[in-house]
Amino acid sequence: MIRAVLSAIIAVFLPLSAMAAVDIEDVKTPGGFTAWLVEEHSIPFAAIEIRFRGGTSLDAPGKRGAVNLMTGLIEEGSGEMDSQEFAAAREALASSMRFDSGRDTLSVSFRFLTENRDASVALLKQALTDPTFSEDALERVRAQVISGIRSDATDPGEIARARFDALAWGVHPYGTPQEGSLESVSALTRDDMMAAFKAAIAKDRVYVGAVGDITPAELSVVLDTLLGDLPETGAPLPPKAVFQLPAGETAVDFDTPQAVAIFGQEGIERDDPDFFAAYILSEILGGHGVESRLTEEVRSKRGLTYGIGAYLVPMDLGALAIGQVATVAERMPETVDVVRAEWARIAEEGVTEEELEAAKLYLTGAYPLRFDGNGTIAQILVGMQMDGLPIDYIATRNDKVNAVTLAEANRVAKRIFRPAELGFVVVGPEAALSPAN
């Protein structure tokens, strides 16, 4: 009955208005770099997102955590400046430079006032080409990283994630925390930092998105200055990871009131022809638009959790279809059963026409709302390039969602949801850890 009312309300809607045009310029610099730019001159600043493919997966054998620690040290002194002089210079310019590393990328999120562009670019160039990696800074930041590793070791969500990754990806870099272990991080040296720097930051793997108060000509100058002196090549990327998570439950005993479960199986790659169908299915099963099947069954009907989600994680070297849920220990066995049943139901029965249409409406309506803020749009632009998407992708993306038919979705549901392969990692006290069933 509720669904009927909903359909009635939706039926009176007009189709969504066309989104504001996002005019992307393909900027080729004299120095040979490519950047996608959206000019937006109403506010006097610009955001530039620079990404280097590889990230923490480039750690050399035995040096887990090197790229992560190195990334933390880029802003800790370069050229003639020590940590404090560098930070003070950046503060005086009111620019921001965030350095981050992930499994597939090392990213630099750069934001500067138009009037401070040249000085800000000079400062970032210094950090990207001439970092000091002083022993003082190394020890200080190492202590911070180790503190984080210790905290993760007693956080049930982090414990679950680490165990899931280890089981899923084995000895591949995806299988260990990118921060490294207490042992590996304790052993890292300044030479390791130099090696990680050379491995991760190079011309052959850089992607750029820019949005804001800057013209193509100005951006060209900025990029040739910033990136022109980088080495041509970095370290080769590791091979694809082989998914190997065992089906059934893996229990990790940890004494805390609320148990955490991560569940999943191998996912689907971003460039797979079935990706959009799979994306819509994951939205129906565990997404954040119209109440998902998992939210309805686990939260709304049974009050088992505050939040449950499931989603696709296509990475450069492997793909996951995973979800997470937390509930008080005694109710985890029931929760696991419900998730298992839903995973099987969507595989066997597929989805309904109504569910498919509701998910499409949400996904196509939500897409234009993503494009808010210079920094956010710059990140989208760089992500599109790394995914190998065409520059006109934004205009065609919703058509790809709408093109998925019910037959196609239900064929793909059988392909990507394989209940016999579904694996759970449950972290919690004994009561949470149900006998495998």
Next chain:
Amino acid sequence: MIRRRVAGLACVFALGAAATIPLPRSAQAAEVTSFALENGLDVVVLEDHRAPVVVQMVWYRVGAADEEPGKSGLAHFLEHLMFNGTETVPEGVFSDTVAANGGSDNAFTSQDYTAYFQRVAADRLDLMMEMEADRMVNLVIDPESVDAERQVVLEERNMRTENDPGALLAEQRGAAQYLNHPYGIPIIGWKHEIEGLTRDDALDFYRRHYAPNNATLIVAGDVTPDEVRALAEKHYGPIPANPEITERHRVTEPPQLAERRIVMEDPRVAQPVVIRTYLAPERDPGDQREAAALTLLARVLGGSGITSVLAQKLQFETQDSIYTSAFYDGTSLDATTFGVVTVPLEGMSLAEGEAALDRALAAFLEEGIDDDQLARIKTQLRASLIYREDDIDGLANSYGNALTSGLTLEDIEAWPDLLADISEDEIMAAARKVMDRRHAVTAWLSAPQGAEPEVMQ
């Protein structure tokens, strides 16, 4: 109707001697417009026409600190039950309708306010207002769903608090900080009191506090004030004011005469920490100067992991800490706190860590503030007025927060200039006044002695 520019954007103020950059030209500011409906609903419109998106937020001037004794968590429980639906929009339909339009919606509760929002394509505002106005007075709570929702809230508490020793400590610290004021009770509620909350409790609270004359509507994005006024008149206008709504008068703190020290041990603690909070004044209408000084003090002491005073003294000059910070949020209806944190170097006791923190604070009170540092902080604050133009949602949030914490639009507009105008002497005077140990709670959090936390590799 008052039409304004976003606070401070056009303002130009003098910097300290160390300023290294010229003044930025003023940004293309978002327009701020405000008006009130006859039924007392305050409306604020923040225009940003760069993208066809709009955010509607309704902020009620009621929060956890307005609950009756024994009913902790009720404001937040009601926030959950507000998604139960009405006669015309049954349970789940509001959120599903938002989603069907590609939007997102949610709600949040604080000590001083409860707020509901939707972010949608701009041409969906009419429908959003229709539904939000409907649930302002027509909420229907299905008795069948109350138990499950209470269980969801208990799981939320498990996730946020019971599973996190740092959050448990924060609750204990808050309770020790306030001798009389309800800010000492957690927003989500004590577990045993959440368990006792009923449907009637929620409906009573709803009828008492949810009314147009106890709310502020904020609409931000690709809209004009005239459009918003017409839609607000259409949807919220017919709802009568509740004559029972009065100014909030909460109990106040007695003089705090005794320093409080709390020690908590939990085997899940991997990283021992010392946190001290001092009772501190909040921003008051027409009287925000001391709060502005404290805001700058928090930046000076802990605003950067590298250049701020605590980092310099405890992480660079000595290696007593691996992490330090200072925090203060003056946007609060009643007295708030000023906090300092240190995570001592591995192997150092919490007593030694606290002693090092105290030495650093004492030295700071002796030495004062570096002119260059203060100038850089003010430069960044001024730049943040430009950067925040790019974040209309954040701007809407900060307006709602301030307007439901006892402040006026005039206060919000005056704030950036005040921050720019505060002198070193005022910051130091505020520091000396706030750092009174009789008003402070010092909390230690660590794993039990001898119990090396289990480390998973």
